[in-house]
Amino acid sequence: MKVSLFATCIVDMFQTDVGKATVELLERLGCEVIFPKGQVCCGQPAYNSGYVKDAKEPMKKMIEAFEDAEVIVAPSGSCAFMFKEYPKVFKEDPIYFEKAKKVASKTYELTDFIVNVLKIEDVGAKFEGNATYHPSCHMTRLLGVSESPKKLLSHVEGLQLIDLPKSYNCCGFGGTFSVKMGNISEQMVDEKVDSTLQTGADYLIGADGGCLMNIGGRMQRRGENVKVMHIAEVLNHH
Structure with a gap:
């Protein structure tokens, strides 16, 4: 194809x-x-x-x-x-x-x-570590894609997935929202970071670059040790 x-x-x-x-x-x-x-x-x-x-x-x-x-x-x-x-x-x-x-x-x-479309749930990926998954707003609520990332991650050898508390909450990015409403956005992303830390995970995985850039940037500013990764990077690890 x-x-x-x-x-x-x-x-x-x-x-x-x-x-x-x-x-x-x-x-x-x-x-x-x-x-x-x-x-x-x-x-x-x-x-x-x-x-x-x-x-x-x-x-x-x-x-x-x-x-x-x-x-x-x-x-x-x-x-x-x-x-x-x-x-x-x-x-x-x-x-x-x-x-x-x-x-x-x-x-x-x-x-x-x-x-x-390809009808594949196991891509043969191997990735050692504890991780949690952030379901981004547009992808989950508007595009309607929620199950496919979880199915693919569940088949990654060595990956231990931990549920993210309050996973439904927005990370505060929202494109221009994070610029126009910086103070509110900061509180939202702090809540997302705190939820991630509660899991004890070493990795936060997501499927939208904007969210990952926002959460990862806040993690770095706060000095947290959680690594933020795009799902493509995890699925391509073998």
Whole structure:
């Protein structure tokens, strides 16, 4: 299967190792990975801040970059969900509405793609350690992907998963929310860090780069020893 990788801005600029792990993992599972070079920002920051008109230009570029893809995979639930929102954004545009529906229908978050399209639950990963999993808001509540990460992690040899207290709580990132509402965001991420520490886990695993950057940054500032990892990095460890 030919997979077009929607790398996401955070992976491209801050978490390149996550991009590499995603490609290696998909190739190991028998996929041919293509990287459409025309991809830019999906428009999510502007769109979520209410600048819908401004967001449409990068969205159109993304539609054009991916419309011929066989399947689109992103190592991020929130970015994958943004593609799913495109038909709503372009509902009044007769040309881009059809293209947007086409793109949305073949877009998957990484773990959702592995479990529900490739039909694989054990990727042959080995990772020693105690870990807890943070279910990000967009991925869980909007995209509706909650079980596939847990299924994949449950088959990782050597990994001991511990339930995260108050796992349903937002980590306080929320894209521009963490900038606009910094004081509130700080209290939210502190609560997430405290919940993580309660587990005694050595690792916090997540599937959205923004959340991991936020939680990991707070961990570092507080001097905590929990390592934050993207699920692609864990699943690619063998």
